[in-house]
Amino acid sequence: MQDSIVRLEGASKAFATPEGGSVTALDAIDLQVRRNEFLTLLGPSGCGKTTLLQAISGFVELDGGRILIDGEDMTDRPPYRRPVNTVFQNYALFPHMTVGENTAYALEVAGVAKAKRREQVAAALKMVGLEGMEGRRPRQLSGGQQQRVALARAIIARPKLLLLDEPLSALDKNLRQAMQIELKTLQHELGISFIFVTHDQQEALTMSDRVAVLSGGRIQQLDTPRAIYDRPVNSFVATFIGASNLFEGRIDGDRLMTSDGTEIRYRRTPSTTSGAATALIRPEQFFLADAGEPSPTLDVDLEAIVFVGSTFELFGRTPAGRKIVAEIPAGRRSLIGEIERTRRARLAYDPAAVHLIQPCAEA
Amino acid sequence: MSIAIRRRVQLVVLLGPVSLFLAVFFLGPLAIMMVTSFLAPGLYGGVEWTFYPHNFGRILGFADPMFEDFDPVYIAIFLRSVKIAALTVLAALLVCYPAAFCIARLSERWKNFCLFLITLPFFTSLIVRLFVWVLILRQTGLVNEMLLSTGMIARPLDLIYTDGAIILGMVYVFIPFMFMPVYASVEKLDWTLVRASLDLGAGPIRTFWRIILPLTAPGIVGGAIIVFIPALGNFVVPAILGGAKVMMLGNLIEQQFLAARNWPFGSALAMMVMSVMLVLLLVYVFASGRRGADAALNR
Numbered sequence: 001m002q003d004s005i006v007r008l009e010g011a012s013k014a015f016a017t018p019e020g021g022s023v024t025a026l027d028a029i030d031l032q033v034r035r036n037e038f039l040t041l042l043g044p045s046g047c048g049k050t051t052l053l054q055a056i057s058g059f060v061e062l063d064g065g066r067i068l069i070d071g072e073d074m075t076d077r078p079p080y081r082r083p084v085n086t087v088f089q090n091y092a093l094f095p096h097m098t099v100g101e102n103t104a105y106a107l108e109v110a111g112v113a114k115a116k117r118r119e120q121v122a123a124a125l126k127m128v129g130l131e132g133m134e135g136r137r138p139r140q141l142s143g144g145q146q147q148r149v150a151l152a153r154a155i156i157a158r159p160k161l162l163l164l165d166e167p168l169s170a171l172d173k174n175l176r177q178a179m180q181i182e183l184k185t186l187q188h189e190l191g192i193s194f195i196f197v198t199h200d201q202q203e204a205l206t207m208s209d210r211v212a213v214l215s216g217g218r219i220q221q222l223d224t225p226r227a228i229y230d231r232p233v234n235s236f237v238a239t240f241i242g243a244s245n246l247f248e249g250r251i252d253g254d255r256l257m258t259s260d261g262t263e264i265r266y267r268r269t270p271s272t273t274s275g276a277a278t279a280l281i282r283p284e285q286f287f288l289a290d291a292g293e294p295s296p297t298l299d300v301d302l303e304a305i306v307f308v309g310s311t312f313e314l315f316g317r318t319p320a321g322r323k324i325v326a327e328i329p330a331g332r333r334s335l336i337g338e339i340e341r342t343r344r345a346r347l348a349y350d351p352a353a354v355h356l357i358q359p360c361a362e363a
Numbered sequence: 364m365s366i367a368i369r370r371r372v373q374l375v376v377l378l379g380p381v382s383l384f385l386a387v388f389f390l391g392p393l394a395i396m397m398v399t400s401f402l403a404p405g406l407y408g409g410v411e412w413t414f415y416p417h418n419f420g421r422i423l424g425f426a427d428p429m430f431e432d433f434d435p436v437y438i439a440i441f442l443r444s445v446k447i448a449a450l451t452v453l454a455a456l457l458v459c460y461p462a463a464f465c466i467a468r469l470s471e472r473w474k475n476f477c478l479f480l481i482t483l484p485f486f487t488s489l490i491v492r493l494f495v496w497v498l499i500l501r502q503t504g505l506v507n508e509m510l511l512s513t514g515m516i517a518r519p520l521d522l523i524y525t526d527g528a529i530i531l532g533m534v535y536v537f538i539p540f541m542f543m544p545v546y547a548s549v550e551k552l553d554w555t556l557v558r559a560s561l562d563l564g565a566g567p568i569r570t571f572w573r574i575i576l577p578l579t580a581p582g583i584v585g586g587a588i589i590v591f592i593p594a595l596g597n598f599v600v601p602a603i604l605g606g607a608k609v610m611m612l613g614n615l616i617e618q619q620f621l622a623a624r625n626w627p628f629g630s631a632l633a634m635m636v637m638s639v640m641l642v643l644l645l646v647y648v649f650a651s652g653r654r655g656a657d658a659a660l661n662r
Contacts, residue, residue, distance in 0.1 A: 057562055059558060059562075079558070079561040080562070080563075080565055080567075085562055086559070086562045088558070090555060092553070092555040092558065093559075094574060096578060105560070109564045109565045157563070
């Protein structure tokens with residue numbers, strides 16, 4: 001099993017609530033993180049993603065299961081004996097130390113000689129774009145700079161694994177996007193596996209090699225960002241990542257019939273079974289149908305047409321009252337003018353682009 | 364009326380009463396004491412209005428022609444008082460520091476309850492509380508009776524009228540003064556910093572020395588100062604728990620005023636204690652002023 005750097009086997013954790021009950025934070029989680037992988041734990045708050053991260057760093061003791069890092073059992077090791085470093089959400093820089101002292105801390109603790117320490121600190125700060133800032137105090141720096149110091153401090157001892165606990169959540173949007181790309185580049189240069197925790201699905205899709213979507217203490221789906229977006233295994237994943245139009249119904253040949261009589265066409269694959277299923281159509285998969293459109297269509301009464309720059313977002317309902325969201329490229333102004341006037345649209349879709357979520361996968 | 368003038372009037376109105384009070388009742392007596400310390404003692408108490416610098420010489424051990432030959436007894440008393448006050452600070456810190464961590468981790472309700480308990484002693488007279496310690500520590504007191512009855516000792520121990528008894532009594536009296544500043548800095552300690560230290564490979568002991576202690580140092584220093592200063596000049600505790608055996612600066616001064624009726628020498632002693640403390644405080648302010656400037660930048 002040398003291709004995985006971290007292995008969780010049946011990791012379980014429950015917390016007692018003040019009311020005397022208990023909440024399952026981790027429900028027998030199995031997870032393998034590959035070498036040199038950027039893995040994101042994505043989920044709403046309370047889904048167990050932070051608990052999972054803390055179990056790996058050693059701040060949460062598991063009720064059951066094992067954690068192996070690089071083949072070694074870490075389950076009972078304290079945080080300071082694990083080859084793992086963390087970038088904390090609020091940076092957690094030591095206010096009584098300079099940037100240089102903060103960055104050197106892990107080396108100092110490990111007993112690295114002073115001259116060598118200085119060299120490595122300079123290199124680490126250069127890596128995060130803070131050359132020559134050794135003498136500053138953390139609070140003299142901007143949020144983004146503090147973020148970088150936290151990063152330099154966590155990577156300087158070359159951990160086998162870097163954990164990032166929502167490190168970008170305190171930054172403004174532009175800085176955040178810049179840091180996303182930098183983090184990804186840095187991970188590539190270092191060749192260290194990153195486990196990144198976030199509740200921001202856009203962030204997860206942008207940076208990750210693989211994304212683990214968590215909910216209720218379980219991994220709902222673990223796959224590449226594209227697979228998770230295109231082929232969610234259940235409706236939770238489908239609605240949590242991106243906007244979605246979900247149609248629950250029964251399979252009937254190459255179409256799915258909902259209880260309100262809406263008919264969705266899709267392309268059958270050998271794995272398609274019969275019975276109940278949910279069809280997923282992403283908003284951007286709809287396009288405005290011209291007369292004589294060969295593709296299957298849905299007629300929609302529009303409630304709102306929102307211009308968001310590169311696209312128009314259409315919000316409407318089918319005659320049966322089902323809500324539909326569609327995203328139309330803003331280039332086709334003439335058609336938009338038409339539907340703005342009539343407040344009706346015929347939305348077409350490609351049956352091959354319809355993803356079918358089948359209940360067996362939803363277990 | 365212009366805003367500037369109005370501001371000034373406000374300032375005078377707001378700060379006037381307290382300034383007046385302090386000028387009359389603090390600076391006034393201080394000035395009297397200062398003048399007195401340079402006067403000669405009268406034969407039957409009171410003062411002679413002549414310049415007489417020997418009071419200060421006497422403290423340092425040089426002979427005062429009126430009283431004695433070279434004798435460093437006052438320096439010895441001063442040093443012993445410093446020692447006892449320092450030990451009091453240390454013992455109070457050893458009690459309060461761990462307790463502050465425990466209480467800081469409690470829920471809001473229990474926290475407030477514990478803080479209330481710590482201030483509870485203020486509700487009773489200090490003298491009464493100290494005499495209870497006499498009952499506990501004396502030869503026929505609680506501790507000795509218990510040890511005797513269990514057969515652990517054959518004769519009562521000398522617990523009371525010792526340096527130990529004074530330190531015990533002073534720690535008891537000054538615990539709230541030490542606890543409050545220590546608790547204030549422990550309570551606002553950011554535990555994610557402790558986590559970060561552990562995460563970066565520092566064990567619990569190193570994390571304590573490198574992170575927890577430096578970050579709670581302001582509270583420790585503050586507590587140490589406000590315990591050390593009154594402990595150095597305290598005379599109630601040594602009088603009650605030290606008996607006649609242990610002389611401290613506070614008792615010495617009290618004695619000069621009330622028993623020996625040598626007001627000039629008592630004043631000189633008081634001035635001396637005050638100036639030593641002032642120097643200590645200035646050193647602290649200067650040292651923390653720099654750190655304070657850093658801290659201000661760190662906000």
